[in-house]
Amino acid sequence: MLKDLLKEMSQSKIYSKKVLANKLNTNENMVNEGLNHLMRMGYIANDVIGGSCDLKCAGCPIKTCSLNPINTLVITDKGKKLLNNA
Numbered sequence: 888m889l890k891d892l893l894k895e896m897s898q899s900k901i902y903s904k905k906v907l908a909n910k911l912n913t914n915e916n917m918v919n920e921g922l923n924h925l926m927r928m929g930y931i932a933n934d935v936i937g938g939s940c941d942l943k944c945a946g947c948p949i950k951t952c953s954l955n956p957i958n959t960l961v962i963t964d965k966g967k968k969l970l971n972n973a
Contacts, residue, residue, distance in 0.1 A: 893969065895911065930962065932960065
């Protein structure tokens, strides 16, 4: 399930735990646990976007941020390598 979760994250510009759970036919608690495991293993990391964004909403998938910081997760180089080897 962890690799499937990582793959779903990579295929979406924005996502939520609820959407990921629906796509993976599971519940949000399982997605949350999976995200925690992926983070501990170094495949994803916390990130904060907005606030001082250079894009100023041009091409940004989060059109309603008003440049307020948003906590999100990103796939690390290690996670991208895992996906490329799949």
